[in-house]
Every structure is written in structure tokens, then in C-alpha cells.
Amino acid sequence: MAEDLIINRNTTKAAQYESLLPQIEGLLDGETDFVANMANVCAALKEQFNWFWVGFYLIKGEELVLGPFQGPVACTRIRKGKGVCGSSWEEAKTLIVPDVDQFPGHIACASASKSEIVLPLIKDNEVIGVMDVDSEFLGHFNDTDQTYLEQVISILLK
Template sequence: MFEHKNYSGEKTKDYELLIKQLDALSEGEKNNVALLSNASALLNQFLTEVNWVGFYLWEENELILGPFQGLPACIRIPYGKGVCGTAVSEQQTQRVDDVHAFPGHIACDGATNSEIVVPITIDNQIYGVLDIDSPINNRFDEEDQYFLEKFVLHLTKHLQ
């Protein structure tokens, strides 16, 4: 599941290492664009079977495209629309095994079949979302969700 030579292939152990790498890369950095850019690059090289990894940031009551790895994407997502907008409106992670069955799914990339979106909050205010797409159905499981939520929690400690 994990490509990088520094990872063991043991999912839990590798996610823990990923989070340590995030903290090491982010320590002392004050620029949010730089932090989010490195976070998306780190996830993109860590995860296999994904075709888009990135962030949408909450501005003026909508999500706006932020740093990402992958093909060009939708620039704006309204509150409550698609998987990302639903994650914001419900304030909880959306793990979707088949995006084509998700009511109101926004198809930025027709190759995407599953998706996980983790809301990012700072001081109980929505900051944005981490969005990860996969061309594989059922790509993300409960363990992925747990560790991606933990990844976001660590990331928020570095964001200004």
C-alpha cells in the first residue's frame, strides 16, 4: 500500500512515521501555503492508489482550491455541495466508497471512484478540508480515516 522506501508496509507504523515527518517538515514554519504544500506532497508520495491530494480553504462561505498534488481541480465548492462541502456542513469526515453513488458529487476528475475528506478546524472555526481522491472503489478504510484525521490534527498545530 505504501510506496516510499522509508516505509515498512505496516500501515499503523507507517502512518505514525508520516505524522512525525509532517511535524519535522513543519516545525517553525509560519507560512500556511508552504505548510499545506508540503503536507499535500508528503501525503501524495506516501499513499498509493490516489489521483488527487490537496486542500480546499474556507473563504467567504465557500471552499476555494488550495495547495494540491494532481490534475487541475474545481476552484470553488459551495457550502454543503459535493463531498467537500458536505464535510464542512456536517463538520465530520466523509469517507465515500463510491463517489458516483454520493448525492450531489462534484466530478472534477472522472477517474475518481472513492474519496475521503477531513474537515480542518482551528479554534472551533472551519479552516478548510483535506481532500483525497482515488481511482479505486473502497480505497479508504477506518484506519486511513483515523490516521488522516490525526494527520490533520497535527497539521493544525502548525497553521497560523
């Protein structure tokens, strides 16, 4: 498949995801390298939604360690239960944070980040990492993002 995406921002958020999901499937089809696939997922999501930051952290020992991402430099290591990413890992659930300044223990990797969604990567009933998406706008993420980003993770993990 060609590596060009068809980007359409002049429609609803759900329609943007609906257009992007099959493109992500095509992009990952036949590629078995997990790091390469995470990198392309980040690039596709960043290109479509122009979020401030999108990336992955993978569990290594007792920490989340920075993986592929798109955006400004990021925190390299996060302990379990710390910040939004560490909390998502600890709770094994998606966390939507409309205002990161209101999240107890938020780790400010970038002061421009205002809202965040973090989704756990669960394989064989075990959290292996998280997908982290940040926006420079308050209240940017909602249930629509959760629904579709969980589908993106499902594509990535199959």
C-alpha cells in the first residue's frame, strides 16, 4: 500500500476516524514489527487530527518507557501509578482528562498540554503499555475518541 493518507478534516470527528481506521489497517497489514507499526499509527493520527502529541509508552520492568511518538520531546520514564499514563497502566483503563492541571499528580512533560486521553495496551489480559494523546486545548477528548482509539489499539495489537 502507498504510504499516503487521505486526510479530511472538514467533517465530524467520528467520520474522520471512520475514514482513518481502514487506512491504518492497510498501513499495518503484513508488517509484523510492533515498533514500526506504533510509529505509523502515531504518524497517521498526528496527520489526521494534528494533535499536540501522540505516542506510546511501553512497560519495561517497573516503568513506562517512551516509545514511538509524534510531537515535542517527552518524558522518557514514568512510574506505575504516576501521572495520567502511570494511572492508566495501574488501573488498566482509559482515562480522559479534560484539564490536566486538575489531575492529581499530573506530570507536565510539556506546559502547552491542556487535556489528555490515555488508553492501556492490553494483550493476553496484561497491560503492556499505553497510548497517550495530548491536546493544547481544554476538554478536547471525549467518548468518541475513546471508542475509536480503542479500535486503533485493537488493530495494532492483532
